[in-house]
Amino acid sequence: MTNKVPITRISKFFGEKDFQLNIALGEEWLFGDMNFRVVLYRVDKSKTNQDDVYGEALKDGISFLPPVEIKGYVQVEAPSQATFGDSRLTQTEPGNMKLSVYLHHLEELNVQIQYGDYIGYAETENRMRYYSVADDGRIVSDNKHTYGGYKPFYKTFVCTPVNDDEFRGI
Amino acid sequence: MALPKKIVKNISLTPKKILGERRQELLEIIQKDGTYLPKGIYHSDLDRGMLDFVKNDLGISVDGKKVNTVDVIITTQNWAQFTQTWNFQDLDSNISPPFVATVRKPETPYGTNQGTSFKIPGRPTFQYALVPTFDGARNGYDVYKIPQPTPVDITYEVKIFANRMRELNTFNKRILEKFGSKQAYTNINGRFIPIILENITDSSENGLQKRRYYIQSYTFKMLGVLLDEEQFEIAPAVSRLLQMVDVGIKTKQRKAVAPNPNENTIEGLFQYLNGNTQLTDNLKYNYDFYQIRSNNVDSFDVYINNNFIGSNLEYFQTNSGDTLRIEITYDNPSEDAFILFDQKLV
Numbered sequence: 454m455t456n457k458v459p460i461t462r463i464s465k466f467f468g469e470k471d472f473q474l475n476i477a478l479g480e481e482w483l484f485g486d487m488n489f490r491v492v493l494y495r496v497d498k499s500k501t502n503q504d505d506v507y508g509e510a511l512k513d514g515i516s517f518l519p520p521v522e523i524k525g526y527v528q529v530e531a532p533s534q535a536t537f538g539d540s541r542l543t544q545t546e547p548g549n550m551k552l553s554v555y556l557h558h559l560e561e562l563n564v565q566i567q568y569g570d571y572i573g574y575a576e577t578e579n580r581m582r583y584y585s586v587a588d589d590g591r592i593v594s595d596n597k598h599t600y601g602g603y604k605p606f607y608k609t610f611v612c613t614p615v616n617d618d619e620f621r622g623i
Numbered sequence: 624m625a626l627p628k629k630i631v632k633n634i635s636l637t638p639k640k641i642l643g644e645r646r647q648e649l650l651e652i653i654q655k656d657g658t659y660l661p662k663g664i665y666h667s668d669l670d671r672g673m674l675d676f677v678k679n680d681l682g683i684s685v686d687g688k689k690v691n692t693v694d695v696i697i698t699t700q701n702w703a704q705f706t707q708t709w710n711f712q713d714l715d716s717n718i719s720p721p722f723v724a725t726v727r728k729p730e731t732p733y734g735t736n737q738g739t740s741f742k743i744p745g746r747p748t749f750q751y752a753l754v755p756t757f758d759g760a761r762n763g764y765d766v767y768k769i770p771q772p773t774p775v776d777i778t779y780e781v782k783i784f785a786n787r788m789r790e791l792n793t794f795n796k797r798i799l800e801k802f803g804s805k806q807a808y809t810n811i812n813g814r815f816i817p818i819i820l821e822n823i824t825d826s827s828e829n830g831l832q833k834r835r836y837y838i839q840s841y842t843f844k845m846l847g848v849l850l851d852e853e854q855f856e857i858a859p860a861v862s863r864l865l866q867m868v869d870v871g872i873k874t875k876q877r878k879a880v881a882p883n884p885n886e887n888t889i890e891g892l893f894q895y896l897n898g899n900t901q902l903t904d905n906l907k908y909n910y911d912f913y914q915i916r917s918n919n920v921d922s923f924d925v926y927i928n929n930n931f932i933g934s935n936l937e938y939f940q941t942n943s944g945d946t947l948r949i950e951i952t953y954d955n956p957s958e959d960a961f962i963l964f965d966q967k968l969v
Binding site for chain 1: 698699713719720721724726780782784789826827834838
């Protein structure tokens with residue numbers, strides 16, 4: 454068991470109890486009022502049917518652990534219109550999804566969202582858009598992710614859209 | 624187990640034609656379902672030919688699924704792209720990889736199909752075929768004439784968009800095998816038009832926080848020709864010939880040609896060196912000898928066939944087969960001497 458170092462920063466007006474209270478209030482707002490839910494498909498790297506040389510998943514060959522519903526703050530960026538490389542083929546590329554999740558929530562669920570995992574977000578009742586985790590927010594040392602410099606309290610995941618050829622859920 | 628190379632897997636039931644027969648076969652292909660004239664070739668025919676080549680000759684399947692081909696040249700009109708790709712679009716109506724698309728460079732410079740040398744100006748037409756005709760009374764021919772096709776080089780970029788390296792490999796293998804001999808051919812209106820693989824470039828999307836996919840571009844140059852049917856000519860051949868000759872009535876006196884004074888005459892030099900006093904010559908023709916001059920000769924005697932003819936002769940005759948001998952007496956024996964004759968052939 455590793456040693457624990459008590460955090461005494463800004464202790465004159467902020468402490469662990471305040472921190473926990475604010476997290477609880479935030480979760481109450483996020484889970485109760487906002488209630489954004491996504492489905493996390495963690496890739497089962499041992500069972501995924503992948504190419505021996507390139508390591509690329511074969512079509513419908515991705516195996517994943519049991520999906521987990523995660524509550525977080527979802528921001529979907531605006532789509533952008535671009536061409537496929539330098540061709541004249543145009544496409545409207547869906548925007549990335551930014552998902553912010555409380556660390557406390559992840560600890561409760563006992564899950565880790567890792568680079569390459571897939572996330573499903575129900576845009577409508579019958580349409581699910583899938584994203585791949587391009588930035589798993591593993592570093593949370595910056596001021597933005599700490600509560601006034603006290604302790605990190607959430608992670609931000611940047612997820613890029615994927616097409617059916619790569620992943621299409623269950 | 625692979626079969627030995629000597630075992631033929633496919634046997635053609637019809638023998639392949641070569642040389643003259645093959646050329647005749649090609650000519651028949653060009654004229655098939657048409658007139659005696661070849662079919663015209665325009666830019667759109669060349670583009671269609673390239674699309675067919677990409678679709679039929681470069682088509683691939685990966686994991687048992689055919690890779691889609693955008694069967695239209697990508698132009699500036701968006702709806703054309705949409706209508707040709709609607710059957711392999713995703714939920715966002717974007718084209719779903721893997722697929723292959725063909726992009727043509729708009730500029731089409733003067734071609735190199737027939738070399739880059741200068742051509743005959745004025746676009747004259749040349750005889751292509753002689754077609755027999757019969758007007759009810761007389762047999763004749765129609766001359767079918769066409770201009771020299773205009774060469775044009777068209778550059779195409781065939782792009783594969785894929786999510787997996789295996790798909791790139793399969794496409795790359797297909798192309799490199801097809802262009803193993805540097806060029807391949809596509810049949811456009813019965814003509815085999817060469818296509819050359821120029822280079823291969825990669826412009827894959829590798830952004831960290833973007834959807835990633837591979838894009839590989841294969842640049843091809845089609846050495847095409849343009850042939851406009853509007854410029855074909857059909858004209859009746861000559862069936863009767865009226866030849867007119869214009870004869871002048873004015874007579875001209877021919878200028879007299881001066882005879883060569885020395886015609887049939889050669890110079891014969893008899894040189895006597897180092898105290899030599901006689902020279903002998905076997906004559907092959909009939910000659911008349913005329914003495915021109917001499918040097919350091921006091922006197923000379925002429926013998927023909929060892930018969931003495933005379934001394935210091937200005938003129939004597941010989942016949943073919945004679946042996947001529949001339950003996951001299953020096954003025955000054957310490958110096959060389961000569962006698963020069965004109966030998967006239969008689």
